[in-house]
Amino acid sequence: xxxxxxxxxxxxxxxxxxxxxxxxxxxxxxxxxxxxxxxxxxxxxxxxxxxxxxxxxxxxxxxxxxxxxxxxxxxxxxxxxxxxxxxxxxxxxxxxxxxxxxxxxxxxxxxxxxxxxxxxxxxxxxxxxxxxxxxxxxxxxxxxxxxxxxxxxxxxxxxxxxxxxxxxxxxxxxxxxxxxxxxxxxxxxxxxxxxxxxxxxxxxxxxxxxxxxxxxxxxxxxxxxxxxxxxxxxxxxxxxxxxxxxxxxxxxxxxxxxxxxxxxxxxxxxxxxxxxxxxxxxxxxxxxxxxxxxxxxxxxxxxxxxxxxxxxxxxxxxxxxxxxxxxxxxxxxxxxxxxxxxxxxxxxxxxxxxxxxxxxxxxxxxxxxxxxxxxxxxxxxxxxxxxxxxxxxxxxxxxxxxxxxxxxxxxxxxxxxxxxxxxxxxxxxxxxxxx
Ligand code: HAM
Numbered sequence: 265x266x267x268x269x270x271x272x273x274x275x276x277x278x279x280x281x282x283x284x285x286x287x288x289x290x291x292x293x294x295x296x297x298x299x300x301x302x303x304x305x306x307x308x309x310x311x312x313x314x315x316x317x318x319x320x321x322x323x324x325x326x327x328x329x330x331x332x333x334x335x336x337x338x339x340x341x342x343x344x345x346x347x348x349x350x351x352x353x354x355x356x357x358x359x360x361x362x363x364x365x366x367x368x369x370x371x372x373x374x375x376x377x378x379x380x381x382x383x384x385x386x387x388x389x390x391x392x393x394x395x396x397x398x399x400x401x402x403x404x405x406x407x408x409x410x411x412x413x414x415x416x417x418x419x420x421x422x423x424x425x426x427x428x429x430x431x432x433x434x435x436x437x438x439x440x441x442x443x444x445x446x447x448x449x450x451x452x453x454x455x456x457x458x459x460x461x462x463x464x465x466x467x468x469x470x471x472x473x474x475x476x477x478x479x480x481x482x483x484x485x486x487x488x489x490x491x492x493x494x495x496x497x498x499x500x501x502x503x504x505x506x507x508x509x510x511x512x513x514x515x516x517x518x519x520x521x522x523x524x525x526x527x528x529x530x531x532x533x534x535x536x537x538x539x540x541x542x543x544x545x546x547x548x549x550x551x552x553x554x555x556x557x558x559x560x561x562x563x564x565x566x567x568x569x570x571x572x573x574x575x576x577x578x579x580x581x582x583x584x585x586x587x588x589x590x591x592x593x594x595x596x597x598x599x600x601x602x603x604x605x606x607x608x609x610x611x612x613x614x615x616x617x618x619x620x621x622x623x624x625x626x627x628x629x630x631x632x633x634x635x636x637x638x639x640x641x642x643x644x645x646x647x648x649x650x651x652x653x654x655x656x657x658x659x660x661x662x663x664x665x666x667x668x669x670x671x672x673x674x675x676x677x678x679x680x681x682x683x684x685x686x687x688x689x690x691x692x693x694x695x696x697x698x699x
Pocket of ligand 1: 398576
């Protein structure tokens with residue numbers, strides 16, 4: 265019978281022993297998600313859960329019409345009554361809508377909530393970028409104060425530290441000032457890019473009309489040089505905005521949170537003002553954002569609440585889990601034992617005999633027969649998930665040469681060894697034993 269694949273850009277989260285890729289493991293998910301939850305709870309944040317679909321209008325009003333998310337990436341549909349609904353592309357709008365609707369501001373002066381769940385963006389899938397992905401996020405609604413920004417950043421930082429990601433990530437911070445300051449800056453940017461418009465990429469040319477600040481995010485080679493000489497927002501900030509930014513920076517230093525100021529980081533959502541920040545990591549191949557956030561002082565009011573300010577953060581759990589597992593693998597010293605991967609039925613007899621002989625030395629040896637070399641990836645991922653130190657690979661060629669291929673899963677090195685149980689035991693298995 266034909267089977268159904270998961271939709272493009274989505275994946276299942278499964279028990280570790282059923283996973284092809286270790287970051288799909290529900291155990292890893294639980295470990296990472298609960299670390300963020302615990303750090304938020306330690307700071308007095310409470311869980312909130314909102315629907316995964318909302319009225320489309322909510323995202324137009326908050327995330328912003330000219331953003332890539334609203335313009336290109338939303339999963340919108342008409343329900344049976346003809347109302348336009350959208351699968352949430354991010355958690356902030358629904359969370360603020362919920363807080364406004366339950367008049368949270370009447371109960372508490374400062375509302376602190378966290379959420380964790382699936383988000384949906386129609387993006388081109390690649391490693392670390394999915395159509396259904398998961399965010400852990402926190403939102404803090406209360407008075408405008410740079411220490412609230414630091415509070416949010418410090419919770420995320422504590423979680424990254426606990427997951428040992430602190431060395432692999434870089435916190436970038438910026439101030440994008442008030443709406444008025446940004447408007448002046450926007451004029452200056454448009455003028456600058458218009459006078460260089462022939463050199464701009466097609467995408468940036470389009471953004472010049474719709475959302476010129478987003479040109480600063482372009483990674484296109486032809487744009488990068490132009491961006492490096494573009495005006496920077498700091499020259500358009502007034503004293504109040506500069507003070508807010510400076511207090512933020514000195515506060516981060518007081519908390520010993522390392523950061524880098526990046527005047528060209530603007531973030532792709534319309535609701536931000538003043539503080540914006542992002543954690544970037546190289547762990548996923550290309551430089552990618554594993555979390556980000558900022559201050560949004562108009563949003564609560566725009567969604568029908570009183571004039572209250574806010575700040576928040578969200579991270580993509582997939583990206584955090586991938587980086588976390590990568591770090592963990594790199595530091596892994598406690599891998600133990602070995603697995604024998606026998607490729608093709610003609611090898612099974614010798615491989616089974618080898619497993620039996622090695623077990624006679626008192627070792628734990630898993631026997632893992634596969635019927636085709638294509639399944640080796642699958643077998644290796646099993647060996648990885650199970651924490652084996654060595655994969656002893658045994659195929660037709662090895663059988664002919666009376667050799668066995670040994671893959672050290674700690675150092676990721678490979679070497680061959682004579683197919684002789686006592687030699688294999690002495691050289692490999694004994695070193696990695698549980699004894
Ligand atoms: P964002 O930067 O759009 O911000 O997303 C936050 C994080 O979600 C990113 O840093 C990234 O790790 C992850 N992410 C985004 N898109 C994808 C994707 N397609 N696949 C995998 N991971 C992805 C927000 O969503 C804001 N709501 C954050 C915030 C909260 N600002 C204030 N409060």
